[in-house]
Amino acid sequence: MTMLRYCLILCSTLPFFVAHEAAAQPVTDTVEVTVEGAVNAPGIKPLATGARLAEAAIAAAPSDDAYVLGAALMRASARAEQIRLKAGLLFDLTMMQRDADQQLSLRAAALAGSLTDLPVTGRVRQALDPRLMQIRPSENPVAAAGDSLWYPSRPSSVRVVGAVMQSCELPHDATADVTRYVRDCTSDDTADKNVVYIIQPDGQIQIAGIALWNRSDLMAVAPGGTVYVPVAERAISRISPEFNAQFAEFLATQLLPHARVAP
Numbered sequence: 001m002t003m004l005r006y007c008l009i010l011c012s013t014l015p016f017f018v019a020h021e022a023a024a025q026p027v028t029d030t031v032e033v034t035v036e037g038a039v040n041a042p043g044i045k046p047l048a049t050g051a052r053l054a055e056a057a058i059a060a061a062p063s064d065d066a067y068v069l070g071a072a073l074m075r076a077s078a079r080a081e082q083i084r085l086k087a088g089l090l091f092d093l094t095m096m097q098r099d100a101d102q103q104l105s106l107r108a109a110a111l112a113g114s115l116t117d118l119p120v121t122g123r124v125r126q127a128l129d130p131r132l133m134q135i136r137p138s139e140n141p142v143a144a145a146g147d148s149l150w151y152p153s154r155p156s157s158v159r160v161v162g163a164v165m166q167s168c169e170l171p172h173d174a175t176a177d178v179t180r181y182v183r184d185c186t187s188d189d190t191a192d193k194n195v196v197y198i199i200q201p202d203g204q205i206q207i208a209g210i211a212l213w214n215r216s217d218l219m220a221v222a223p224g225g226t227v228y229v230p231v232a233e234r235a236i237s238r239i240s241p242e243f244n245a246q247f248a249e250f251l252a253t254q255l256l257p258h259a260r261v262a263p
Contacts, residue, residue: 033143035060037151038067052140053126054133057149062130067154070201070224070256071128072121076146079122085250089115092240096231104235107163107190111231114161115250122148123253125203152256155201155224160184161251162229163191172223178208179215181227190231197228197248201256205248224256 030046033056040061047055053073062068093115096108126141127133128149133140160168160181168185178198187193194214198206201224209216221227228251230244240246 034148057130066151072150073126074122074148192230199226203252
């Protein structure tokens with residue numbers, strides 16, 4: 001099964017590499033960065049080769065309601081790995097749908113349907129506050145051809161997805177712990193009862209203990225964050241012990257607003 005999984009993943013990325021090579025452009029003195037979303041001057045920003053991303057962000061001028069914590073950098077070079085990640089997850093879900101456990105099979109089918117609808121974005125984790133990028137060179141990478149920046153408007157909710165009866169969009173509460181959101185969104189019988197994954201708006205992933213024996217200290221979820229309720233490890237360890245971590249990793253590549261994150 002492992003060899004078949006690798007073959008599927010490899011085959012899924014071949015079209016990307018062929019298209020990437022076909023679209024290769026000669027070296028020029030400029031790179032173009034696209035900036036969209038809650039900015040005053042959206043569009044393509046031509047930069048000198050070697051220029052930093054902050055130049056494009058400042059030129060686009062994020063608006064007052066821009067949510068820089070949820071801003072995203074998309075890079076073409078990250079897409080191939082994410083294509084492989086998505087293909088591997090879909091393969092694992094196909095195996096789970098063939099399991100004798102009917103509840104696991106149904107949950108896998110639901111997750112496969114939602115995952116299929118999620119795009120491969122090429123998002124890489126990067127802080128994108130323009131002013132902070134200027135004064136912290138280590139957080140201001142060199143712009144690459146095809147880079148794209150997305151600045152969402154500030155959200156006011158938290159989404160709960162995964163092994164739940166129905167995905168939930170809940171009002172954000174600055175005083176709430178992650179367990180509050182989990183409690184308010186009913187899990188199904190396939191859910192792990194010990195941990196959940198928190199995907200913060202900047203793409204950071206945290207694992208929070210929610211059982212009495214491993215309860216974490218207060219762990220807040222920022223506006224626009226996603227709580228992924230994982231499938232119980234005991235049910236899927238023989239198929240793919242890394243499935244939940246990889247599923248959370250793929251969710252972290254999605255863009256705000258929440259409409260881009262499926263159940």
